[in-house]
Amino acid sequence: xxxxxxxxxxxKLHSLMIEICELPCGKxxxxxxxxxxxxxxVALKDHKTEYFQMDRxxxxxxxxxxxxxxxxxxxxxxxxxxxxxxYGDSVPHVxxxxxxxxxxxxxxxxxxxxxxxxxFLQDEEYNKMIEELRKEILKLMQG
Amino acid sequence: xxxxxxxxxxxKLHSLMIEICELPCGKxxxxxxxxxxxxxxVALKDHKTEYFQMDRxxxxxxxxxxxxxxxxxxxxxxxxxxxxxxYGDSVPHVxxxxxxxxxxxxxxxxxxxxxxxxxFLQDEEYNKMIEELRKEILKLMQG
Numbered sequence: 001x002x003x004x005x006x007x008x009x010x011x012k013l014h015s016l017m018i019e020i021c022e023l024p025c026g027k028x029x030x031x032x033x034x035x036x037x038x039x040x041x042v043a044l045k046d047h048k049t050e051y052f053q054m055d056r057x058x059x060x061x062x063x064x065x066x067x068x069x070x071x072x073x074x075x076x077x078x079x080x081x082x083x084x085x086x087y088g089d090s091v092p093h094v095x096x097x098x099x100x101x102x103x104x105x106x107x108x109x110x111x112x113x114x115x116x117x118x119x120f121l122q123d124e125e126y127n128k129m130i131e132e133l134r135k136e137i138l139k140l141m142q143g
Numbered sequence: 144x145x146x147x148x149x150x151x152x153x154x155k156l157h158s159l160m161i162e163i164c165e166l167p168c169g170k171x172x173x174x175x176x177x178x179x180x181x182x183x184x185v186a187l188k189d190h191k192t193e194y195f196q197m198d199r200x201x202x203x204x205x206x207x208x209x210x211x212x213x214x215x216x217x218x219x220x221x222x223x224x225x226x227x228x229x230y231g232d233s234v235p236h237v238x239x240x241x242x243x244x245x246x247x248x249x250x251x252x253x254x255x256x257x258x259x260x261x262x263f264l265q266d267e268e269y270n271k272m273i274e275e276l277r278k279e280i281l282k283l284m285q286g
Contacts, residue, residue, distance in 0.1 A: 050225055052214035056207060063206035064199060071195035082193055084229040089244050089252045092224055101232050109232045111254055 006043050006093040017041055018126055021134045025062040028069055028137060030130055031097075035119035036112060038077040038100040040133070042066045049092035065141070066096050072136035073100050083112055149186050149236040160184055161269055164277045168205040171212055171280060173273055174240075178262035179255060181220040181243040183276070185209045192235035208284070209239050215279035216243050226255055 005012040017029035020040070031039040044062055048054055054062060070082050079100030086096050099112045107113055121129075148155040160172035163183065174182040187205055191197060197205060213225050222243030229239050242255045250256055264272075 050213060050217065051206070051210040051227065052217070054210070059207055059210055060203040063194075064202055067194040067197070067202055070193060074193065074195070081232045081235055083232070084194065084227075085254070086227040087254055089224045089226070089246075103232075111228070111230055 004047060004093050005091065006095065007047050018130060020130050021137060023065045023137075023141065025058055026065045028065075028133075030126060030133065032120055032126075033114075033118035034121050034129075035106055035116070036099050036101065038073040038079065038129075038133075040069055040073060040098045041095050042069050042098065043093060043095040046094075048094050049088070051086075051094065054094070062094075066098065068140045069133075069137055070098050071140055072133055073098060075136055075140075076132055080108075085111075147190060147236050148234065149238065150190050161273060163273050164280060166208045166280075166284060168201055169208045171208075171276075173269060173276065175263060175269075176257075176261035177264050177272075178249055178259070179242050179244065181216040181222065181272075181276075183212055183216060183241045184238050185212050185241065186236065186238040189237075191237050192231070194229070194237065197237070205237075209241065211283045212276075212280055213241050214283055215276055216241060218279055218283075219275055223251075228254075 017031050020028040020030050026042040026044055029041040029043065031041060033039070042065055046058070051059065066084070070084070073079065074082065077100055080103040081101045083099040083101055084096055085099070086094065088095065101108055101112070160174050163171040163173050169185040169187055172184040172186065174184060176182070185208060189201070194202065209227070216222065217225065220243055223246040224244045226242040226244055227239055228242070229237065231238065244251055
């Protein structure tokens, strides 16, 4: 699947996101563009392109992981609402964007918008977020 | 929850969508605006506002239902990709927009956009879609 940047796991992927941790069905990434503080992506480890290509067991586990990642983001950054989106017309590999929204903040009340300027962080800021998110996600996954 | 139009189940809800069927955890609606042919909504029956407020059992069932509704849309209308989104900054009740996308069609390659003109159908067209979707969803739910 060399045309799928999730499967390829190369420069294109790494220019957009940084791996936080691997879960049973999903891989969790921190979005490099942090204009919505805490924004993450959970990509399915298998290359499937629609939710209904997952069997029931994989579907159950994958969406549970999505929920736990959202909960970790909520616990750490206290958004007022979390948005979730799977688009992928051009990158159909199943992945969910988990986008924390803040009242009176960017795109509140409208879909998050990737056409507005990105906000990148310093490496030490990414590292701090990755470390605290990994810790919180793994804690929540242990139930 | 009189401020939640999903819980209220009144005129506001009915102006936007038409009920197709009720599943164990979700209620399935046909979106009145059919500029993306087959667009549906699956709302959680419980009033919860984040995925992680569902316990594991409800989460497993709800997302399975979302997948089966998407599969029914795929079987009937043959979109090239399905998009899924939960926004809800102003209507936080958990619901997923299931939006079929068609190559070279509206919003292909970009998030679906509710600010562009809506496309309403005649009642008999809605009724035909509701009937075929209900039949297909219930068939898929039976496995």
